[in-house]
Amino acid sequence: MTLFPSPLVGYLLVAALLFAIGLAGALVRRNAIMVLIGIELMLNAANLNLIAFWRFGPRPEALTGMMFAIFSIAVAAAEAAVGLGLVISIHRHTGTTDLEKMNRMKG
């Protein structure tokens, strides 16, 4: 089972595919919650890259990639809380979470 020349390449390709899936979800869906789900998938793909580079890169004992991923997880949690709060607030004001109906500022 040696499809990839080095294990890091496999992880990087999985992360790239997951990022593309998240981006497609954020761009293609109409519901605001689904867009947030797509953004979460993209953030997770970036975390997978950080951890994979930490594992296979030089000087893993410095823990840089690992720390970056842990802080990124914390920031993503804050982003999810604020984003979903905004969606709930918009739903209360306009009665919809459909992004194509939120066109009040459209010129």
Add this chain to the structure above:
Amino acid sequence: MNPVFYLLAALTLGGGLAAILLKHLIHAALALTVAFAGLALLFLQLDAQFAGFAQILVYIGAVAILVVFAILLTHSDLPKEGVFSRTWLAGLAIAAAVFAVLGWAVLASIDDIPQQNTTPLATVHDIGNALVGRYVLPLEIVALLLTAATIGAVIVAMHEKERPR
């Protein structure tokens, strides 16, 4: 590459794909949880135990629950026009182009990619020491950010009184 990696990669990518394709939001949230679990297992496979368990706690324990709460609070029927936006083809094309660029970048730099294969030792003890030593300033900033974000989320989502217009 061992077969476990392929299994976990298939689980993660399948979960992510199902999350953006499923019509019902609750089903999508469940598929998202599967993708998060697959990612946590990939982290464990990469010898990053702390990050893997943090992923389980934060994403499966908090973010997935938050998404489910938001879905229940904004309960809406399936839109008649379908769940995908009118510009879905352009979005799909952009995502495919981004994947092509990322994949090309990875495959083009295949000779320069580092391949150390010594299992790094990252005990919770080491991580705690690094957090209060070298990374103490980012830690404090993240603490402030989390406090501000939770208060901000509550204020944004709080029920406000009807104002006369």
